[in-house]
Amino acid sequence: MALLRSYVNGDWHTADDEGVPLRDSVTGEVIAHISSTGIDMAAALDYGRRVGGPALRELTFHQRAALLKALASHLREHRDELYALSARAGSTLFDAKFDVDGGIGVLFAYSSKGRRELPNDTVYVDGAVEPLGKGGTFVGQHIATPLHGVAVQINAFNFPVWGPLEKFAPAFLAGVPSLIKPASQTAYLTEKLVELIVGSGLLPAGAVQLVCGGVGDLLDHLTGQDLVSFTGSASTAQRLRTHPEIVRQAVRFNVEADSLNCSILGPDAVPGTPEFDLFVEQLVTEMTVKAGQKCTAIRRALVPAGQLDAVAAAAADRLAKVPVGNPANPDVRMGALASIAQREEVRRSLKALLDASSIVFGDPERVDVVDADAERGAFVSPILLRADDPDRAEPHEVEAFGPVSTLLPYGPAEQAIELAARGLGSLAGSVVTADADFAREIVRGVAPWHGRLLVLDSDDAKESTGHGSPLPALVHGGPGRAGGGEEMGGLRGVLHHMQRTAVQGSPKVLSVVTGRWVTGAPRAQDGHPFRKSLAELRIGDTVVAGPRTVTQQDIDHFTEFTGDAFYAHTDPDAAAANPLFGGIVAHGYLVVAFAAGLFVAPEPGPVLANYGLENLRFLKPVRPGDQLTVTLTAKQITPRENADHGEVRWDTDVTNQDGESVAKYDVLTLVAKEHPQT
Numbered sequence: 001m002a003l004l005r006s007y008v009n010g011d012w013h014t015a016d017d018e019g020v021p022l023r024d025s026v027t028g029e030v031i032a033h034i035s036s037t038g039i040d041m042a043a044a045l046d047y048g049r050r051v052g053g054p055a056l057r058e059l060t061f062h063q064r065a066a067l068l069k070a071l072a073s074h075l076r077e078h079r080d081e082l083y084a085l086s087a088r089a090g091s092t093l094f095d096a097k098f099d100v101d102g103g104i105g106v107l108f109a110y111s112s113k114g115r116r117e118l119p120n121d122t123v124y125v126d127g128a129v130e131p132l133g134k135g136g137t138f139v140g141q142h143i144a145t146p147l148h149g150v151a152v153q154i155n156a157f158n159f160p161v162w163g164p165l166e167k168f169a170p171a172f173l174a175g176v177p178s179l180i181k182p183a184s185q186t187a188y189l190t191e192k193l194v195e196l197i198v199g200s201g202l203l204p205a206g207a208v209q210l211v212c213g214g215v216g217d218l219l220d221h222l223t224g225q226d227l228v229s230f231t232g233s234a235s236t237a238q239r240l241r242t243h244p245e246i247v248r249q250a251v252r253f254n255v256e257a258d259s260l261n262c263s264i265l266g267p268d269a270v271p272g273t274p275e276f277d278l279f280v281e282q283l284v285t286e287m288t289v290k291a292g293q294k295c296t297a298i299r300r301a302l303v304p305a306g307q308l309d310a311v312a313a314a315a316a317d318r319l320a321k322v323p324v325g326n327p328a329n330p331d332v333r334m335g336a337l338a339s340i341a342q343r344e345e346v347r348r349s350l351k352a353l354l355d356a357s358s359i360v361f362g363d364p365e366r367v368d369v370v371d372a373d374a375e376r377g378a379f380v381s382p383i384l385l386r387a388d389d390p391d392r393a394e395p396h397e398v399e400a401f402g403p404v405s406t407l408l409p410y411g412p413a414e415q416a417i418e419l420a421a422r423g424l425g426s427l428a429g430s431v432v433t434a435d436a437d438f439a440r441e442i443v444r445g446v447a448p449w450h451g452r453l454l455v456l457d458s459d460d461a462k463e464s465t466g467h468g469s470p471l472p473a474l475v476h477g478g479p480g481r482a483g484g485g486e487e488m489g490g491l492r493g494v495l496h497h498m499q500r501t502a503v504q505g506s507p508k509v510l511s512v513v514t515g516r517w518v519t520g521a522p523r524a525q526d527g528h529p530f531r532k533s534l535a536e537l538r539i540g541d542t543v544v545a546g547p548r549t550v551t552q553q554d555i556d557h558f559t560e561f562t563g564d565a566f567y568a569h570t571d572p573d574a575a576a577a578n579p580l581f582g583g584i585v586a587h588g589y590l591v592v593a594f595a596a597g598l599f600v601a602p603e604p605g606p607v608l609a610n611y612g613l614e615n616l617r618f619l620k621p622v623r624p625g626d627q628l629t630v631t632l633t634a635k636q637i638t639p640r641e642n643a644d645h646g647e648v649r650w651d652t653d654v655t656n657q658d659g660e661s662v663a664k665y666d667v668l669t670l671v672a673k674e675h676p677q678t
Contacts, residue, residue: 004034004191007198007210008044010051015039015213022188025090025336026326028376032188036213042221044179044209048150049225052177052206057146059204060121062641064173065114067202072107074200075193079104082161082192089160089186090336090378092327095290102469103165103193106488109472110169117491120638120646122146122175125514126500129507136520141510144498146175147252149225150209151497152218154240156231157183157338158293160190166476167229170493172207176227179209179218183232185338187212224249227497229487231256231295237483254496255483256476258399260423262300263467264416264442266433271310274458279432280311282456283405284318286468287382288334292403293342296428296468300395302416305409312386312407316361319382325370326377332370337378337402346380349400356392357385357406390415396422413438417445425480430454430467451478451486511539517635517651529634530601534646534673539634545598546629547657550586550622558590585621591663592616595630595654606672608645613652616665620656627657635666645672 004022006013019035056064075082079100086096118124126142133139151171155163164180171178182190194210197203211218222228222245230237234257240246241253263283269275279301286298303311327335337343350364367374367381382403387395390408396419410416420429420442429450431442439455447453452475454467470476470488477486486492503513507520516539523542532541559565567574568581575584592613601607622628631653639646648671654663 002032004032004187004212006036006039006212007194007208008039009047009209010205013039019213020184022184023339024088025338025378026088026372028340028373031088034184034187034213036211036216039211039216041211041216041218044211045150045218045221045226048177048179048206048209049148050206052150052204052208053146053148053175055204056172056175056177056207057122059175061114061118061124061173062120064175065111065118066641068107068114068169068172069111070202071197071200072104072111074202075104075107075196078196081196082189085189085192087327087335089189089338090291090327092332092335093330094333095327095335098162098289099159100161103159103162106162106166106169106472110173110494113473113490114173115641118173118494119515119636120641121515123514124495124498125516126495129510129518132504137506138504139507139510139518139520140502140504141514141518142500142502143514144495144500146498147225147227149176149223149227151176151178151227151229152181152222153178154181154215154228154230154232155183155190156295157185157342158290158295160186161193163231164190164193166470166472166488168208169472170488171227171497174494174497176497177207177209179211181211181215181218184213185342219243220245222246222249222251224251227252227254229254229485234258234481234483252496254477254485254487256295256427256485256487257481257483259295259425259427259478259482260299260396260399261296261426261428261467262302262420262423263298263430263432264302264420265304265307265311266431266435266438267304268435268438269433270307271314273434274461275432275434275456276307276310276314278456278458278461280314280318282430282432282467283315284322285466287319287384287403287405288322289468291334291337291380292382292405293338293401294468296470298405298430298467299399300419300423301405301407302390302410302419303407305411308386308388308407308409312360312384315384315407319361319384322382323370324367324379324381326372329371334382334403336372337380340378342402343378343380346400346402346404349398350383350404352398353385353394353400353404353406356389356394357387360384360386360407390419413441413445417442420446421449423449423481425478425482425484426450427476427478427482428452428454428467430456432456434458449479451475451482515539515636517633519651523633528601529632530599530607531605533606533675534637534639534648534671537634537637537648537671539637542631542633543599544629544631547627548594548598549627550590550594550624552584552624554590555584555586555624558587562587562589564589581621583623585623586626588618588663591618591622591628591654592665594628595652595663598628598630599632599652604676606675608670608672610667610669612668614666614668616663618663620660620662622656622662626662628654628662630654632667639673644674645670647671
């Protein structure tokens with residue numbers, strides 16, 4: 001049988017011992033062996049820091065984002081290979097797509113976020129400039145830079161593709177290389193994933209490494225610049241969290257652990273309503289997708305006491321229509337667990353749960369299967385339990401990591417909140433109701449114990465990704481028992497891999513450090529900046545234009561032309577009575593329009609388009625007779641990868657004849673990288 005390979009130090013490594021056998025979860029046959037014997041863990045970490053890190057840090061966020069997109073496209077072309085292997089882990093084609101396509105989707109999502117929300121630079125500027133002195137010569141700015149270590153990920157068996165990719169994407173975008181350690185049961189899938197990644201030739205050397213088998217002394221060689229991200233049991237997380245080197249070096253440690261997630265049915269959702277049907281459908285889906293082996297699956301279904309019988313009957317009816325068996329059979333909707341050992345673990349957990357509940361559907365010891373041997377494969381029936389006493393401890397403490405869920409009755413909303421909180425921290429929860437007030441009460445009540453909450457109703461059902469689907473734009477993680485960590489979560493997932501540093505200095509220094517012009521830094525007036533291509537333009541390039549006098553006729557014309565007849569522009573008595581104005585004032589948008597007329601260079605040139613303004617504030621009223629001057633300064637220059645133009649952000653300050661700012665905002669333009677005529 002094949003021995004799974006690891007990929008370390010820029011090469012594939014095969015252990016020189018026999019390793020541990022891995023079995024097909026459907027047939028029970030040995031399909032591979034796994035061992036990490038012979039890997040120098042210290043050298044692997046050193047290779048990542050010495051080779052992978054510098055190569056990634058040379059790239060800008062946009063360049064890394066482009067590589068993520070290219071990698072996602074490459075993996076999508078080869079996903080059938082991953083689907084085929086997924087069947088050996090007991091996954092139906094739907095399960096396989098959930099894992100494989102979900103992971104590829106994370107790469108696409110972070111690629112998009114990197115291009116839209118991060119600069120085409122190697123430094124991230126976090127927040128606004130902080131004034132630290134009265135004269136404006138001493139200011140502060142937070143920046144974020146990549147850690148100079150390795151993002152070590154230790155993954156669970158249930159998502160051998162999505163799990164690694166959801167951790168890899170934000171680390172890579174941040175500029176930090178990854179070392180992937182998959183769970184042994186399904187490591188053959190992760191090995192294939194990394195083989196495809198390496199074979200693409202897209203990533204810099206050292207950007208990704210793979211260790212199949214035990215971690216050995218890997219954690220002994222961590223430094224304060226490294227990170228560890230773990231998905232698995234709370235007990236293992238606690239052991240890793242207290243590893244002496246992790247504690248001594250204050251290694252960033254992110255955990256996604258056990259989670260007794262709940263779904264709450266609203267009192268309004270009675271049989272016959274769309275929300276009742278949505279609740280039952282979602283419950284059965286969460287029980288049977290991936291055979292319930294999802295950290296986000298519904299373990300506790302909280303139902304109004306008067307609806308418990310109806311929900312139990314409806315769910316049992318749907319579960320009876322779910323064929324279990326060989327996932328290669330297209331009629332099968334639920335495959336096997338990942339291993340025989342996992343099946344026995346589910347049965348042990350069920351024994352504890354049955355002390356406080358009764359079975360509504362299923363048999364823990366027997367299941368009819370399609371096209372498979374029920375004993376040789378790791379099959380188990382979906383099990384729906386009912387605990388009529390919701391105060392019993394077992395449903396709130398014991399997680400059967402398989403197709404198992406418990407129905408629990410509740411009375412008032414306060415009891416539902418209390419029961420949800422008894423999970424002591426969950427990755428995901430949901431509320432199924434058409435009553436927005438009930439949803440508000442539940443969400444506000446249970447939010448402190450949850451990383452993510454879905455409110456499901458007939459309005460969002462068609463587009464909802466469901467209770468158990470993590471999304472890269474949102475937090476994936478939860479407090480307390482769920483581990484207290486965050487994976488993904490948009491830019492927070494990226495910034496987790498970076499050091500936030502407060503830089504103090506003069507505006508000139510901060511402009512140079514951050515690549516963004518800061519108020520008070522030098523300006524350059526050597527020709528109109530709109531006549532400069534992106535290659536010629538520099539931070540601080542400025543044009544000062546004006547003055548232009550605002551007349552009563554201008555205000556009257558703007559009122560008639562636009563239809564904006566607000567009394568402050570048209571009624572002298574009402575305007576005089578307004579304490580903010582004290583008389584007729586110009587429209588704010590008239591001020592903005594006049595400013596554009598002052599600074600715009602009308603001839604064709606490198607500026608291709610004005611595509612918006614941001615942070616607009618009107619600071620002081622403009623009255624008839626006031627004279628406007630505008631100062632436009634190149635604040636940030638962002639070339640776009642694989643395009644002939646880039647974005648320029650201009651600091652815009654409109655002042656009156658007394659030098660007082662009347663309006664401030666950022667103008668955004670698209671500028672050609674080279675002059676159009678060249």
